[in-house]
Amino acid sequence: MRTMNRGQAKTLIFTKQPFIEDEGHRKIEKWQFSAMSDTEIVNMAETQIYKCNYYDPNQKPIEGGLLDPRLGPANKSSGECATCGAVMKDCPGHFGFLVLALPVLNVGYLSTIVDILKCICKLCSGILLEEGMRNDFLKKMRSPKMEPLRKTELMKKIVKKCNSLATNYRPVKCSKCGFINGSVKKAVGVLGIIHDRSKLNGVMDDFRTTLSHTKESKASFNVATHMLNPARIYSLFKRMVDEDCELLNLSNRPANLIMKNIAVPPIAIRPSVIVDRSLSNENDITERLKRIIQSNAILRRDLLEAKSAPKCLGHSRRCILFEDVLGFFMGCLVGMEQASWDILQVEVAQYINSDIRGVPFSMQTAKPLSGFVQRLKGKGGRFRGNLSGKRVEYTGRTVISPDPNLKITEVGIPIKMAQILTYPERVSHHNIEKLRQCVSNGPDKYPGARMLRNPDGTEWSLKVNRKNAADGLKYGDIVERHLEDGDIVLFNRQPSLHRMSIMCHRAKVMPWRTLRFNESVCNPYNADFDGDEMNMHVPQTEEARTEAVMLMGVQNNLCTPKNGEVLVASTQDFLTSSFLITRKDTFYDRASFSLMCSYMGDGTDPVDLPTPAVIKPIELWTGKQLFSVLVRPNSNVRVYLNFTVNEKSYSKTEDGGPEAMCPNDGFVYFRNSELIAGQLGKGTLDRFMVLVPGHMKYQPGKVAYLWQNRNLPYEHGHSSVVGSYQGHLQKKMWAAVTKGSAECIYLEDAHRSVVGSSQGHFQKFCICITLGNGNKDGLYSVLLRDYKAHAAASCMNRLAKLSARWIGNHGFSIGISDVQPSDNLYNEKEKIIKEGYNKCAGMIQLYNEGQLPLEPGCDAAQSLESGITKILNNIRDQTGKLCMQTLHWRNSPLIMSQCGSKGSPINISQMIACVGQQSVGGRRAPNGFIDRSLPHFPRKAKTPAVDELWDRVKVLGSFMGIYFG
Ligand SMILES: [Mg+2]
Ligand SMILES: [Zn+2]
Ligand SMILES: [Zn+2]
Structure with missing residues (x-):
């Protein structure tokens, strides 16, 4: 800790700029953290604080009070610092110090103090280990190979060693002075440390007989058990030799763990709020310090009254012996003072941590004043509340709701939100007229602008004087305009578990108050509309926008990086309507077919009407043809889709006819973007299968599919199995079975297949087919693979629009x-x-x-x-x-x-x-x-x-x- 002569203080310039050496960089050799000693606290401080009043009758902070002007300016209006002469924003703040009448324990280090006490003689401060053992441990502790964490472990071991002797009720005789040590533990109900020698057989008998003749002993005083008061602990720690400190892995003198002085922090970290001209609301820390000063004053007064007290505070050897003999008298001798001392101890402890246990009921306040620990810990604490995450600008959050009419890449933003979130757009000859309109609309009319920035850095709010600003708009100016359609925003739902939890959408400014998006994108966000809220962020530069749209765009994240399955896909009633539309017996006349084709887009895209499936007596189109249109609306769309998929309902024809003749119409067959056969849907659950752990034998007659995991190296005895859909990989699986290189998966019938892996557990798996997610042979996967993201996305958009409108007209309910x-x-x-x-x-x-x-x-x-x-x-x-x-x-x-x-x-x-x-x-x-x-x-x-x-x-x-x- 930097110490400073108070005389020099005037010449030093305090600044918040980091101090930079002229001589180039230096290498930091080591860090060391330690508690400050009492002298360090005094040296660091500007002044002593001893008055518990804040202000004099003229409402000026008094010197020596907790708001002493030498601790730094209290607020912006309080002028220059009395110490360094700087104003509020430049003054680093200065410490004061507060002298305690008697030392107290630092609650933060209570267990460390107990640990050290367990290891040392309570009379001569020597380590309670035999010489040989002590040297062994010391050697280990000094070993340069020893890592810090191992040292901590070793220290725990030493503490345990020393303590085990005492807890076994065997008297521990100090090898240096012969003092009999008992066990040390935290006191219950009060803040303090007990030295318990009562259980040591025979040792204390003499004391007991002696005491039995005195008057006071009649009560229930326990002769051998007494509190170790902080003053005595201090003197014990003070007398510890450096070698013992090293043995206990203490980087610093342990006496610093006992507080004799308190550093009073600068006012800047405990600002007072002026309520009225004559009233002020003080910070909790200030209030706590005030209570410390008050109880300190009471203790000092009590000490002066009881003159006998100071000699019992354990500064001399004789005194300690005296105390041992008449251990319980400590309480009697210092009766009054002991009570005030305890109060001071509790006050100081609560200043550090207001939640500590062992606070007497009488001292518990109705409105708890928080301590330093409370400032730091917990959700609203400094770390989690202010440092790990903080509130940022250009962000919006509100409830979400679905809108199948939006594209999957869009997000509907309420106008209110669009008026607050802005994007700085530079004026050029392409956009000057649009921006001029925005500027003259101002911040409250959409589409408007909130600020105007000139290239030289000057800024104007557009709240007033908009006419001039709009007229004077020139190339190079920057207009902070409202969000408009097509702006790039990041959209996010917590918990953000994978990279698709935050994706880039294009804004679509809409009325009402919710954020809206296409239901197809629910999956990656894991969102539903039962009140979920989502966040939106607006990138502020062109680079950020480009990066966002390239890396995080919904289009570019249709499938999960986990296993390449399509994640953004049609769900729920999109599947239902597709299923119903593509039924075998669905026919539409020219009017309804054309209408449905128009449902797919926004009415501006051309649609090539296919040749009707039935010409006489009237022209009729099938629902399957509607899907052909959906995949390839017109001849300019160069998408030629070819794939087949077996839907869940697929079953072989009885006479072994072609697959497309499946009686349930479960064989989906796309050829040149025409749906030839099959009713679209998504197979689930019926296809779950059971994986049998490896030790079960393959049963002939039942079909077993096995396949070792493509990604993980196969290890024997650990069945990691990934199967594939139907035909494809059966051969490979068979090969694995016959070679015995894979373990057995056992299926109930040949038509079920495997997706997923097993760690020897039984697992259920489902396979999802044509439209759904999770299937690599489905419509979107094939589109994505063969015709890139745009084709898949626009197909998804069309399906969403079509099915939402179709099912709205058709009606689908349950009763x-x-x-x-x-x-x-x-x-x-x-x-x-x-x-x-x-x-x-x-x-x-x-x-x-x-x-x-x-x-x-x-x-x-x-x-x-x-x-x-x-x-x-x-x-x-x-x-x-x-x-x-x-x-x-x-x-x-x-x-x-x-x-x-x-x-x-x-x-x-x-x-x-x-x-x-x-x-x-x-x-x-x-x-x-x-x-x-x-x-x-x-x-x-x-x-x-x-x-x-x-x-x-x-x-x-x-x-x-x-x-x-
Ligand atoms: Mg929900
Ligand atoms: Zn200052
Ligand atoms: Zn000793």
Whole structure:
């Protein structure tokens, strides 16, 4: 720490500029942090602070008070600094100091102090280790190879070593002075450190007998246990030899951990707020210091009154011995002063950290004044609140909402926001008229401008005098104009987990108050519209804009760098409408077909109407032709798309005919940008598969697909498997199986495929098809691969617009009729459930008779449970299958599940047929009530009804049972 002679202070010039040496750069050899000693605090300070008043009667800060003018100017209007003569903005601030009547512990270092005390003799300050051991440790600690972290570890080891002796209740006799040391610990309930020798057998008996003859000992004083007061700790630390400090890895004298003086910080870091001319609101730190000064004054007064006190503060050896013999008298001798001392200790501790424990109830204030620790830590603290992240300009944040009419590269910005966010545009002959209009509109009329900057750096606000500014506009001026359509902005949603969480969009200024964007971009941001908010930033230079649009543009980030899958893709009702549009039996006449073609764009793009699929008796176009138009609207679009994809519904024709003749129309076939066959959608969930860990044998007859991970080196015994969709890589997989170089994945049937990897766990995977994300053979992936981002993006735009408008006209809703089972289904379901119940009853009977065949590794009850679970699961599967078969093709949940936009067959069958066995943690519902799972069941029942095999009708009934039964 720099020390300074106060005489020199006048000649030094204080400045906030860093000090730069003339002699070129120097190399920093080491850093060292340490607590300041009391002399350093005094040397650093300008003045002593001892008065607890802030102002004199004339409202002038008083000298020696906490707002002493020598600590630096208090605010901008308080003129020059009394120390360095600089004004507020140049004065670095100056410290004061405050002398404490008695030393106190620094709470920040409390545990360090305890650690050191554990290691030293409480009489002579010697280390409590045998000489040999001490030298060993010292040698290790001095080793130049020792890294700082290892040194810290070693110190902990030494502390443990020294402490273990005391905690085992064995007297630790100091090898130098013979003093018997006890254990040291933090006091409970008060701020202090206890030296506990009570548990040392026999040692203290003499003292006890002596004391038993004195009057005061009648009470519950513990002879051998007493608080180590800060003054005594100070003297102990002071007497420690340097070698011992080194042994304990202390870079500095430990006496600095005890506070005798307090540095009073400059006023600039604890500014007072003038409320009225006569009233001021002081900073918490100032208030804390005031309380310290007050309690310090009380302590000083008490000390003067009790003259006997000072000699017991542990400065001489004799005194310490005296204190040991009459340890408990410490409390009596300094009775009054001890109380004030404790108060001072607590005040100083709270000045550092106002949250410390051990504050007496009487001293807890209603409105907590924060200490230094509170300034730094936590979310609003200096580090997290002011340094790691800070508020910036040219930023907007508001709720988001969807708008399928926007392009995927656009973001809708509210006018209000556009009027606040600006971009500095330089005037040239291309834009002078536009900017002149902006300037004359001013800051409050859109499109306007907020500022005008001349090349020479002068600035004008456009709040007033706009006419002159607009007339005088010349090339080279810079106009801070409102955001306009096409401006480049960065758009972001927290948590920003990957680079697609912040992407570059083009502004589209719109009315209302939300930020809007195309739903296709929800995926990368992981956004939904249930109240999510997003942020927007406006780059301020041409370079920044270019960089943003090239690197972070939505177009250039359609697929994730993780695995190359398309992330920005159509979702939800875009899939539903595509699915419905491309149905086999959808036909449109000229009028409706043309109308739908016009839905795709903004009405300005030319569309080539294809030849109608049916000419006589009237011209009709198919929905598939609409999609051909969507991919290639007119002959100027040079996109010739060729690919095939098997949708989820794909199944082979029975007579082995061509794939395109799939009865479910599940084979999607694009040729020259014409959709020849297939109903578009996105396959999900039905295709999940089970990966079986490597140790399971490949079973002939079942199809196994294996493929080792392309990216990771394959290691045996660790199954990392990545499969691919259907045909492509089957051969490779087979090769791997036959060679035995890969582990076995076992599939239930040949039509399912694998995407993903396994670490020996069972995993579910889904494959997403034509339009969705996550599929490398889909429409957008192929477009992206063959015709670059622009083609994929514009196709996505067209689809978004078309499907939003189409589904708006067509209507797509769900009602109770969608989930009402037909009579046939109801009867069938009843039959299946009854069958299952009977099976269960049979098992229960077997169980009761003790005849139930046991399953491997299970007792009778477990076998019964697993048997019943199996049967009940089976019931759900059966009813589910049945339910899916009987549904009408127009059923909305069915459509959604088929095209992959939302829901799964399981969801549907649970809604319509039966909820099925609910398992909790892989088991049936546990008995939450005495011997039963719900209160309306008979006790100890095992029957399925107990197990919430609630068919839909019974759900209500069973609740009635609960409430009225
Ligand atoms: Mg949300
Ligand atoms: Zn100054
Ligand atoms: Zn000793």
